[in-house]
Amino acid sequence: MKSILKNRLAWPVIALVALLAVNQIFRADFLSLRMQDGHLYGSLIDIMRNGAPTILIALGMTLVIASRGIDLSVGAVVAIAGAASCAYIAASPEPASPVTAAMAVLIAVVAGLVLGVWNGFLVSTIGIQPIIATLVLMTAGRGIAQLITDGQIVSVTNDSYKAIGAGYLFTLPISILITAVVFILASVLTRRTALGTLIEAVGINPVASRLAGLRARNIIWIVYIFSAFCAAIAGLMISSNVTAADANNAGLYIEMDAILAVVIGGTSLAGGRYSLVGTVVGAFIIQTLTTTVYTLGIPPEVTLVFKALVVLTVCLLQAPKARNLLRNLRPASPLRTKEKVAV
Amino acid sequence: MNELVPVVEMTDIAIGFPGVKALDDVSFRLFQGEVHALMGENGAGKSTLIKALTGVYTIDSGRITVLGQQKHFSTPAESQAAGISTVYQEVNLCTNLTVEENVMLGREPRRRGSIDWRAVRARTREVLAQLHLEHVEPGSLLSEHSIAVQQLIAIARSVEVNAKVLILDEPTSSLDADEVNQLFRVIRDLRDRGVAILFVSHFLEQVYELSDRMTVLRNGKLVGEYMTRDLSRMNLISKMIGKDLEVLEELDQASTRSQARLAATAQPFMETTGLGRKGSVSNVNLSIYPGEVVGLAGLLGAGRTETARLLFGADKADEGSLKIKGQPLKMRSPRTAIDHGIGFCSEDRKEEGLIGDLTVRDNLVLAMQATKGWARRIPRRVQDELVAEFIQALDIRPANPEALIRNLSGGNQQKVLLARWMVTSPDLLILDEPTRGIDIGAKTQIQKLVNRLASEGMSILFISSELEEVLRLSDRIAIIKDRAMVADISNDDVSVEDVLTVIAGGAQ
Numbered sequence: 001m002k003s004i005l006k007n008r009l010a011w012p013v014i015a016l017v018a019l020l021a022v023n024q025i026f027r028a029d030f031l032s033l034r035m036q037d038g039h040l041y042g043s044l045i046d047i048m049r050n051g052a053p054t055i056l057i058a059l060g061m062t063l064v065i066a067s068r069g070i071d072l073s074v075g076a077v078v079a080i081a082g083a084a085s086c087a088y089i090a091a092s093p094e095p096a097s098p099v100t101a102a103m104a105v106l107i108a109v110v111a112g113l114v115l116g117v118w119n120g121f122l123v124s125t126i127g128i129q130p131i132i133a134t135l136v137l138m139t140a141g142r143g144i145a146q147l148i149t150d151g152q153i154v155s156v157t158n159d160s161y162k163a164i165g166a167g168y169l170f171t172l173p174i175s176i177l178i179t180a181v182v183f184i185l186a187s188v189l190t191r192r193t194a195l196g197t198l199i200e201a202v203g204i205n206p207v208a209s210r211l212a213g214l215r216a217r218n219i220i221w222i223v224y225i226f227s228a229f230c231a232a233i234a235g236l237m238i239s240s241n242v243t244a245a246d247a248n249n250a251g252l253y254i255e256m257d258a259i260l261a262v263v264i265g266g267t268s269l270a271g272g273r274y275s276l277v278g279t280v281v282g283a284f285i286i287q288t289l290t291t292t293v294y295t296l297g298i299p300p301e302v303t304l305v306f307k308a309l310v311v312l313t314v315c316l317l318q319a320p321k322a323r324n325l326l327r328n329l330r331p332a333s334p335l336r337t338k339e340k341v342a343v
Numbered sequence: 344m345n346e347l348v349p350v351v352e353m354t355d356i357a358i359g360f361p362g363v364k365a366l367d368d369v370s371f372r373l374f375q376g377e378v379h380a381l382m383g384e385n386g387a388g389k390s391t392l393i394k395a396l397t398g399v400y401t402i403d404s405g406r407i408t409v410l411g412q413q414k415h416f417s418t419p420a421e422s423q424a425a426g427i428s429t430v431y432q433e434v435n436l437c438t439n440l441t442v443e444e445n446v447m448l449g450r451e452p453r454r455r456g457s458i459d460w461r462a463v464r465a466r467t468r469e470v471l472a473q474l475h476l477e478h479v480e481p482g483s484l485l486s487e488h489s490i491a492v493q494q495l496i497a498i499a500r501s502v503e504v505n506a507k508v509l510i511l512d513e514p515t516s517s518l519d520a521d522e523v524n525q526l527f528r529v530i531r532d533l534r535d536r537g538v539a540i541l542f543v544s545h546f547l548e549q550v551y552e553l554s555d556r557m558t559v560l561r562n563g564k565l566v567g568e569y570m571t572r573d574l575s576r577m578n579l580i581s582k583m584i585g586k587d588l589e590v591l592e593e594l595d596q597a598s599t600r601s602q603a604r605l606a607a608t609a610q611p612f613m614e615t616t617g618l619g620r621k622g623s624v625s626n627v628n629l630s631i632y633p634g635e636v637v638g639l640a641g642l643l644g645a646g647r648t649e650t651a652r653l654l655f656g657a658d659k660a661d662e663g664s665l666k667i668k669g670q671p672l673k674m675r676s677p678r679t680a681i682d683h684g685i686g687f688c689s690e691d692r693k694e695e696g697l698i699g700d701l702t703v704r705d706n707l708v709l710a711m712q713a714t715k716g717w718a719r720r721i722p723r724r725v726q727d728e729l730v731a732e733f734i735q736a737l738d739i740r741p742a743n744p745e746a747l748i749r750n751l752s753g754g755n756q757q758k759v760l761l762a763r764w765m766v767t768s769p770d771l772l773i774l775d776e777p778t779r780g781i782d783i784g785a786k787t788q789i790q791k792l793v794n795r796l797a798s799e800g801m802s803i804l805f806i807s808s809e810l811e812e813v814l815r816l817s818d819r820i821a822i823i824k825d826r827a828m829v830a831d832i833s834n835d836d837v838s839v840e841d842v843l844t845v846i847a848g849g850a851q
Contacts, residue, residue, distance in 0.1 A: 194712045194720040197705050201698045208695050211657060212763065213681040213713040222717075272700050 008266040012281040015264075015314045019288045023295045030295070040171045043291060051287030052175040053078070053234035055280055057254055058261035059186050060227030062279045065262050067223050068203045068271030069123060069130035074231040074258060076141020077115050078251025081108040081235030083148040086245035089156040101160035105236060112232025115141070116225035124220040138255070145247035155244040165241030175237050182230060187276055189226075196274075199223060203271030257286055264314050285314065348411055350375050350507055350539040351396065351427075356405035358391055365391040368405070369565045371558055373508060378530065378540045380554035380571070384583055384643040384808070387560040389543055393510055396541075397429050398422035410507065428501030429510040436485055436497055443467040443481035446500050470503045471496075474529050491522035495529060502533070509533060510541045515549055527553055545644040546825045547576060547848060561585050576847030577840075583642065584808075610669055612770050612802050613654070613685075617663035619827075623649040626827045627663065631771060631802045636793060638817030638834070639806040640842055646826040647806045648690055651773050654804070655687040656680040681714060686764030690776035690806070692753070696760045699749035703739070703759055704730045706748045710763045733762035738788060754785025761792065771802040778807060790816060810839050822846060 023030045023043070033042035057074045064071045085104035092100045115137060122133035167174040190196030201209045202216045209216060234254070239245045263269060264285055265278030289310055293303050316322040349372040358366040366388050373379050381389050394400040396407065398416030407414050409425045416422045436445045443463050452462040467481040474495055485493060494514055501509050511530070515523050530553065534540055544550055550557065551571060559566040559582045566582045574582075611630040619625035624646040631637050639647050652658045654665070656674035665672055667683050674680055677687070689695035698706055707730050708721055715721065721729075730744045737758040741751075748756055757777060764772055774793070778786040793816055797803050807813050813820060814834060822830040822845045830845045 192720065193718055194715070195717040197701065197709075198712070198717050200701060201705070201709060204698045204700050205694070208689075208698055209709075209713075211655075211677050211687060211689060211695055212710045213678045214709070215678060215713070215716075219717065 008275060009278050009281065011314065011317045012264055012266060012278055012285065015310075015317070016281055016285050016288065019285060019292055019310075023288070023292055026295050035171070038171060039168045045173065045176075047284065047287045047291055048176050048179075049173045050290075051283050052173075052179045053237050053251070054254060054257045054261060054286065055179050055283040056182055056230045056234040056237070057227075057251075058258040058265075058279045058283045059183060059276060060223075060230030061255075061258040062262050062265070062267055062274050062276055063186070063190065063199055063223040064130070064227045065259070065267055065269060066199050066203045066271055066274035067220055068206065069220065069223065070259065070269075071119065071134045071224060071227045072131065072255050073115070073119060073134040073137035073141055074227060074234075075251040075254045076138050076145070077112055077228050077231035078235035078238060078254060079145035079245075079247050080115065080141055080148070081112050081232035082239030082245040082250045083145040083154070083247050084108050084111045085161070085236060086154040086156050086239055087148050089158055089161060090154050095156060096158050098160040101158050104158075104161060105164070108232050108236050109229065112228045112235070113225060115232075116228030117221070119228060120221035120224035123224060124217040142247060145245075145250075149245055149247045151247070153244050153246050157243065161240050162243050163240070165237045165239070175241070178233065178237070182233065183276065183280065186226070190276075195219070195222065200273055204273075257283075260311060261286055264311065286311075347374060349373055350410060352406075352408045353392070353396065354406045354408075356392070356395055356407070357403045358395060358400055359403055364563050366395065366402075367563045369560065369563070371565075372568070373539045373541055374556075375507075375539050376534055376537045377555045378534050378542050378553050380550045380557040381541060381543045381560070382550065382557050382579065382583060383560035383566075387583070388563040389560060390512070391563070392560070393429070393512060393541070393543065396422065396508075397427060397510065423504070426505070426507035427510065428504065428506035428508065429512065430494060430497045430501070430514055431512050436493060436500075438486040438493075439484070441482050441484055442471075442479055442488070442496055445485050445496060446470060446481075446503055448500075450504070466503070467499075470499045473502055474499055474532075475525075489522070491518045491525065494518070494526065498529060498533075506538065508539045508541065510543075512543045513545065514542075515544060515546060523549065545642070547579070547642075548825060551576070559583060577843055580642070580843055580847055584810075611666075612668060614666040614669075615654070615663060616665075618653055618660050618665055619662045620649070620653055620658055620660050621662075623658060624653065624823065624826045624828070625662070627653065628828060629654075629821055629831065631804060633770065633802055634797055634800045635819065636797045636803045636805055636817045638813035638820040639804060639823060640810060640813050640820050641823035641846060643808055645846075646823045648775055649826070650823060650828070651687065651775050651804065651806060654680070655685060655773055657687070678713075681710065681767070681769075684770035685773065686710070686767060686769040686771070687773040688757075688760050688764065688775060688777055690779065692756055692760065697748050697756060700747060702745050703734075703748050703751070704744040706759050707733060707744075707762050708766065711766050714767065729766050733759075733765065737762055737792070752785075754789075757789065758785065761789065765796070769801065771804065772796065773804045773806075775806045776808065777805075778809070778812065810842055814839060814842070824848070 020031065030043050033040055033044065061071055061074065085108040088104045088107050089095050089100055094100055119134055119137060122128045122136065123130050163174055164178070165175055169177055190199065198214060198219050201214060202219050206216060235251060238250050261282035262279050263282070265275055265280070265282035267274040267278060289307050293306060298306055351373040353369070353371040355368045355370060356366050357364070357368055369388065369392060371392060381392065383389050391400065395402050398419045398421050401417050407416065409427070414421070414425055440448070446467045447463050451458045452466065453459060464481050471477065471479050471481070476492070476495055476499065479488065479492060479496070485496065488496070498509065514526060518526065530540060542550070542554055554571045556568065557571055557574065558568045559579065561583060611632045613629070613631045615627050615629045618627040627650050629637070639650060641647050649658070653660050654674070656676050656679050660674065665674055672679070672683060680687070693699070698709065704726060708726055712721055733739065734742045734744065739755050739758050748759060751759070761777065778789055790812065793803055793805060805813060805816055814837060817834050819831065819833050820837060820842060821828060822832070822842065824846055
């Protein structure tokens with residue numbers, strides 16, 4: 001039991017299971033899945049589908065944070081990717097054809113890669129602190145997206161494009177499948193090559209890594225490019241789901257959810273060892289929380305406070321210091337408290 | 344020096360940090376109108392003593408009196424109020440303010456509630472003139488001036504408050520010869536005006552040039568207080584490193600390795616000419632031949648580590664040249680060095696060597712993996728073989744490749760770091776204090792390993808504070824003193840005393 005609790009994933013998983021259990025208690029059919037028109041339906045599927053963009057972005061964010069960085073610009077990249085693809089479809093002579101949709105996806109992904117290169121350039125070559133470097137694009141990015149859409153909400157009608165965020169394949173929502181593919185891609189990319197270890201090395205001790213001959217610059221570049229790539233895919237998903245690009249609101253504050261998912265998943269903001277599985281669990285916790293708020297019928301005005309409290313609890317449970325404090329708190333007698341005051 | 348009441352008297356000072364006794368019943372006196380040098384190797388307790396006097400650290404026990412009054416300093420402000428001023432190695436002024444603002448900061452003369460800038464300027468000019476700094480415009484920005492002038496302006500600040508005690512912590516480390524002379528002129532002036540000056544420097548020559556009296560510390564303990572003119576350089580060094588000369592000699596076992604091997608190879612693996620870096624070391628002329636152990640000796644802080652960093656490209660040289668196998672090479676980064684067959688174990692294991700949260704396996708193959716790039720991962724099977732081989736060869740404990748390296752003992756961590764370079768089979772391995780802080784068993788193992796690697800044809804640059812160790816292992820010894828290389832001697836029948844003579848500055 002103890003060794004299980006020591007595992008870094010133990011607390012996030014316990015928290016997720018607890019949240020699901022709470023939902024099941026209040027709504028008996030919560031965990032049930034059903035087939036309808038060849039599609040799988042159920043609250044769990046909803047959680048996964050709605051959480052897909054956050055999971056994607058959190059995957060990219062995990063590697064950035066592992067390298068001692070942070071990427072605040074992901075929300076802006078979401079907006080740009082959505083704006084670029086929708087603007088292309090809207091302006092194309094055949095706005096409904098699958099080829100147009102494919103081109104739009106390509107454009108959005110390339111835009112994401114370029115933005116990742118930009119972030120990586122600022123951090124690795126110019127040496128700007130990651131939080132500042134990505135803040136540049138976080139602010140400027142929404143402006144770029146508005147320029148692309150002329151400040152309008154661009155609506156498109158293209159069935160192929162709509163499938164990315166709202167379609168089904170093999171009974172499952174396509175967005176879930178895409179997220180799964182990216183997750184597998186990221187796992188393979190980092191663990192079948194040496195990339196994961198080298199990212200961790202740079203994140204844990206950059207000085208020692210340099211002296212061991214590591215070219216940190218390339219590594220850092222890769223993580224920012226991957227992060228922006230994930231954000232671009234998420235941007236496609238979000239805009240496809242509503243078949244419109246909203247430069248102002250698409251992916252707003254999604255960087256906060258992503259960072260939160262990474263932290264809940266057990267990756268330290270100080271960099272170093274990371275867990276992609278943990279991040280996925282973290283993102284599920286955040287999404288389940290949103291669902292829980294509806295299940296429990298919590299009034300909208302206290303929703304954010306409720307969310308914050310749950311997140312705080314999960315984070316505290318993970319911190320060894322807080323756990324020790326909790327343990328020491330129990331046997332504390334009034335006398336000891338008095339002594340402490342005297343000191 | 345008449346026996347007046349000391350300006351500062353510190354009696355039986357003790358300061359401890361968790362696990363370390365930084366100062367152990369150290370006493371220290373400072374008289375009016377003297378320059379008093381505080382001597383000791385790095386870690387001897389010099390800085391701690393200064394910080395106790397300046398109120399940065401609170402003392403655990405002991406007594407500090409200033410001008411006969413007992414004081415309890417718990418903040419730097421209290422110490423300053425008692426008339427103690429400090430000028431640190433790194434100038435602690437605001438470079439974005441003007442000279443006058445820096446000199447008068449916090450003590451600006453006021454008129455009707457606002458700062459009287461005219462008075463500020465007049466007072467600044469007055470103080471600068473006392474320090475022969477008439478050419479410095481009070482209204483100019485501090486950042487416009489050289490480090491030397493900035494340091495003098497820091498001193499001006501202490502003159503302005505009429506400090507009784509001036510503490511100079513390594514003031515000359517980033518100055519050139521002319522600037523040092525200028526600084527010394529000012530220090531002598533102040534001394535003649537009755538200021539008590541505490542001077543800390545790694546430069547022996549400067550200490551002998553400037554100081555009247557010195558206090559020697561070692562490992563947090565007081566060794567003694569001496570008049571500078573009565574203490575020879577040799578005696579000072581033996582007091583600093585804590586060994587009597589006779590004892591040192593008994594331990595001396597000159598390397599038994601034959602010199603024949605050296606004669607066989609005409610071309611050195613690495614050759615440097617006048618290599619140096621401003622503010623670091625200068626004039627490093629070093630040739631390292633294949634299969635040779637070159638010892639790098641010198642006091643702690645003399646510039647040994649800086650030399651190693653230049654050779655490895657961790658710092659970039661800005662003068663002189665370097666050749667590898669006869670080919671000139673610009674050492675741009677550690678990676679350049681590694682690509683040319685050089686490895687480097689830093690003296691700072693924790694900060695510059697270990698990737699603490701990774702496993703023994705990951706740490707051991709890191710340098711090799713770095714040269715291959717991230718895309719070509721060393722296959723797990725190869726990793727397993729390498730790691731198993733080195734765990735056995737170097738007797739690394741626990742013999743568990745998946746243990747986190749930060750949980751290993753110092754000696755075992757060091758072995759993993761050595762193995763990190765051995766798997767890359769370098770031509771030259773630079774070892775900076777590889778045996779410091781590890782138990783005696785591991786130490787012997789590492790010394791044996793050095794011998795073995797050299798006999799297999801690897802060149803080794805061996806840096807250690809322990810002269811016996813250097814003498815026992817090295818074929819040749821290069822000596823660094825006062826941040827420059829001063830000698831390169833063959834270790835035929837060199838004694839510890841010979842090396843100390845060179846470090847002390849006598850003729851070889």
